[in-house]
Amino acid sequence: MNTLNTTLTKEDLKAKTYVCTAVPFELGKTVMTQGVASLLNRNIGASLNVYLHRHKNGDWGDTPIEDKIMNDEATKTGERIMSSYHFCDDKIWIITERDRSVTTVLLPSEY
Numbered sequence: 001m002n003t004l005n006t007t008l009t010k011e012d013l014k015a016k017t018y019v020c021t022a023v024p025f026e027l028g029k030t031v032m033t034q035g036v037a038s039l040l041n042r043n044i045g046a047s048l049n050v051y052l053h054r055h056k057n058g059d060w061g062d063t064p065i066e067d068k069i070m071n072d073e074a075t076k077t078g079e080r081i082m083s084s085y086h087f088c089d090d091k092i093w094i095i096t097e098r099d100r101s102v103t104t105v106l107l108p109s110e111y
Helices: 003-015 032-043 049-057 065-077
Strands: 029-032 081-089 090-096 103-104
Touching: 003 065, 029 032, 032 090, 032 103, 049 081, 049 103, 065 081, 081 103
Parallel strands: 029 103
Antiparallel strands: 081 090, 090 103
């Protein structure tokens, strides 16, 4: 077995055995970029509330397993937290700053 296959197998195992250890945290002021505001305007009735709730409670969406583990730790150590979700046929990122003063919803292209 080559190293690449071993690495992929280890990552698959890590993903399958992952258990979220995050603690809920404060979002601070919630803001969105112009791109997300435009996405909401084009999709009348769409809401970010579910995604903000998921983010606040440790559901990191479509982030890689290593980032999920780092986010779990960040909820306890005060580091920045970032999650990724599919929303209205697009991808959004939600980022909460280290000091928990602000959470920004943005498109990856706006980072």
